[in-house]
Amino acid sequence: MTFIQKLSKYGVAAAFWIALITLSIITVVSYTAHNQAYDNWRWVEHTQQVSLEIEELTSLYLSAKVTWRNFISAGKNIDLEAYESAVNAIPLKITSLQTLVSDHPQQQQRIKTLSNLLDGDIAVIGATVSLKAGGRFVDPSAPFAPDLNWQKIKHLADIIQNEEKELLTRRSLELKQSTARLVLIIITGNVAGLGILTLAFYFLQREVGQRKIAQDALTASEHHFRLLAESEQAANKELESFSYSVSHDLRSPLRAINGFARILHEDYADKLDDEGRRLLKVIRDNSNRMGILIDDLLEFSRLGRKPLAAVNVDMTALVQGVNDEFQNECHGRSVQVIIHPLLPAYGDPSLIRQIWVNLLSNALKFTSHIDSAFIEIGMQEGNGTIIYYVKDNGAGFDMRYYDKLFGIFHRLHRDNEFPGTGVGLAIVQRVILRHHGKVWAEGKPNQGATFFFELPQGSKDERA
Amino acid sequence: MSELEMVEILLVEDNSSDAELTVRALKKSNLANHLIWLKDGAEALDFLFCKESHAGRLSGQPKLIMLDLKMPKIDGIEVLRRVKGDEHLKTIPIVVMTSSREEKDIVESYKLGVNSYVVKPVDFQQFHDAISSTGLYWMLMNKVPEK
Structure with missing residues (x-):
């Protein structure tokens, strides 16, 4: 002063x-x-x-x-x-x-x-x-x-x-x-x-004048922010309707490709030779894949726009729930999942759930070729934050390509090895960044990978 | 397509692929024997009001109208408005089959008196099932007033 x-x-x-x-x-x-x-x-x-x-x-x-x-x-x-x-x-x-x-x-x-x-x-x-x-x-x-x-x-x-x-x-x-x-x-x-x-x-x-100036500035900035909020709202709405159009207008022809390939298969399979049937399968597989890509893309865009509803999230219960859902997929496999007690985080439960779903499904996917898969979920306490991790003994990755790991549609494995669209980790990163957190990973080819993410710590007594 | 025959289902759909897939799904359920497919709202209105190219047809009306919303010339909403606003046609059940799940379209359709609103599933199998079950319900289970 x-x-x-x-x-x-x-x-x-x-x-x-x-x-x-x-x-x-x-x-x-x-x-x-x-x-x-x-x-x-x-x-x-x-x-x-x-x-x-x-x-x-x-x-x-x-x-x-x-x-x-x-x-x-x-x-x-x-x-x-x-x-x-x-x-x-x-x-x-x-x-x-x-x-x-x-x-x-x-x-x-x-x-x-x-x-x-x-x-x-x-x-x-x-x-x-x-x-x-x-x-x-x-x-x-x-x-x-x-x-x-x-x-x-x-x-x-x-x-x-x-x-x-x-x-x-x-x-x-x-x-x-x-x-x-x-x-x-x-x-x-x-x-x-x-x-x-x-x-x-x-x-x-002078003070009255300054107050008036401040008041005017406040009014102006309020007006500005209102306009900004309105334009953001409009932009969001536009994006939403764009995503909607993409989802439907892109999928309508896709439905036709898939549908007609199917009809061809149903009605004319006996008239085609093996190569003809193989080509037909390629068409159907790719149209299915494109369908999944569009779904993932829409999901990625939806998660980026969804407003955050932050509460205390009971991470142990959340991870247990996600893991239970994956049990069916592990049928016939030897998978050991260890979940250490986890302190609560502060964030949007549905978005944080998506992080666990993607990381756990990745861990299961990349250990699918391992005879005895081992997945460990735990945490470390940070300064007002919690660093959670998901560690597996699966395919791992080469740290040389680390910069591509979280990029959308970027994959470090061939599709015939491990199927995927390259959206899962991009979604994880997006969700964590929206929580002002951090995500990183360590890995070695064929020696497993560990994914870490840091989120604000939730209150212990108050459960979401 | 013979106009002397009795028409049971009037399909109004501008996308020929969707129309073909719809017809095929209905055929599988044996519902497509008396089906007529028209490609836009204007033609549908001409047909229903026996005008223009349909001026000379016999006056039998369909038992069900499957109506797309997004169409060139006259859109589905306008067809709905005209049909439901007509004393003789308003009892014909109309099922809107569209890709739009916009609240505005749904509300508007119901305000105009639509009998059912079905969002076309994007997945082929689901699409197939939705068409079949919609056709079966409206053609076999639903009861309409005798003419």
């Missing part, structure tokens, strides 16, 4: 998670930023409020002082109401300011100092008002005059206001920086998220 393939396999899911996490982080950061901006807005408001309160405080103080001054210089007829309301309002303003700057100890200290200064002035003013109200003389240019603590109060109020302004500036700067950072994070995050999503989309698209 290439890196790209791995990436596209695991990458898509991973990319979605990464994108999801990135976008979640951005959401959290944006929310935080929003809160910060809100705080900042409140800070501006706060600073404005502090300034306002300070302004009001100073103006209350000034109004109290002006009223007091007028009272001192003008005397009793001056109304003290404005003075009294200012004196009453000042502590409230102080309390309000203290609350506003509760998070800033330095400012709190300053406000406390301011409050003390104001209290001091108000105490002086209050004492002089009481004296004046009692009809006593108060010198307007007394030591506490003319400005009392005004300069100090003014200075302190300015300091408090400046401090607030400075705080605002600092917070604004901080906010500006954090906002810039935030914008960078949001942009980067979004770009990254979008990039990852795009990549994931690309891989997804």
